[in-house]
Amino acid sequence: MHFQWYPGHMTKAKRMMQENIKLIDLVIELLDARIPLASRNPDIDQLAQNKARMIILNKADLAEDKWNAAWEEYFRDKGYEVVRINSRNAGKMKSVHSVIQAACKEKIERDRKRGILNRPVRAMVVGIPNVGKSTFINSLAGKACAKTGNKPGVTKGKQWIRLNKQVELLDTPGILWPKFEDQSVGQKLAFIGSIKDEIVNTEDLAAELIRFMNSAYKGVLEEKYQIEGAEDPYQLLEGIARSRNCLLKGQELDTGKAALLLLDDFRNGKLGRLTLEYPPEV
Structure with a gap:
């Protein structure tokens, strides 16, 4: 992304x-x-x-x-x-x-x-x-x-x-800077909501957050949403959609809604206390 x-x-x-x-x-x-x-x-x-x-x-x-x-x-x-x-x-x-x-x-x-x-x-x-x-x-x-x-x-x-x-x-108004030299910085800013959701693919963003959670806080999402673990983040996102009854017409899973739900839960601390980066000397 x-x-x-x-x-x-x-x-x-x-x-x-x-x-x-x-x-x-x-x-x-x-x-x-x-x-x-x-x-x-x-x-x-x-x-x-x-x-x-x-x-x-x-x-x-x-x-x-x-x-x-x-x-x-x-x-x-x-x-x-x-x-x-x-x-x-x-x-x-x-x-x-x-x-x-x-x-x-x-x-x-x-x-x-x-x-x-x-x-x-x-x-x-x-x-x-x-x-x-x-x-x-x-x-x-x-x-x-x-x-x-x-x-x-x-x-x-x-x-x-x-x-x-x-x-x-x-x-003063919140400001970013013209260019992110490291795209992982932009990704973290999108995670916390400093970049408007309207200009990013929130399903892909949620998948990246799931990848991070699977690496640094394994099991947290499974416990929070009462779902089976999965290595594929999109599969886990489908599990969240199923668990939270995010459905479109015809009972199709609404993974877009599930992505926004996951991002909101992260931003509001509902996934627990999470740190995404550590001091350089550590």
Whole structure:
């Protein structure tokens, strides 16, 4: 399968981010804890040069805890402030506030020495589509400030959100990059829903997910859907269709519907805590 998705609004969004970066003290980059490297936009490093950096390993409740810890250590070793969260749990957001202050302590101290007191830290929140930026911001603010939705492309323009007297956030649209050098990156992004289902063959995508599950988490699908195991992923997809009563007229199996069901179950954590990639040193 070939994966590519870079619509015009992403070009505009990138330009907007470039124009606003001069106003920013801190870049907060949200990654999907299941695919921390694949969910990193390589353009962000160039955009965020000379800015304080913070990484949020989001949806950590959907990934294996031991690998969450390994990824946190990996990014800390590279000099980033790192926080693991499930953005739907507002109770864990207090640690994010304190890390924002820690990440910007040099800037705050510089301001103090220049007699600039009480100027809020300005942070830009960046990430790929559907990584959970708006939900993260709403949880951090304790109210619905940013539009949310479980599909890519919900946030279309920039939004400034004042968290408190100390912090202002700039929410930005999720953007990918023009070309995936490694198609496995595109595949992982499609798995988590960062590439629109409408532009990929979801049955083939589901088959690739089944291949991964058979390799890394053998038996999970069979137990979840109460089906017989199969080496052929399309045969297993038919088993899921049969088990979940996904049928067309004439009792023909609707494997297209079964594929979407499987992808949704994966994206929403109904298959358990799964990690799709591991730190390079491991």
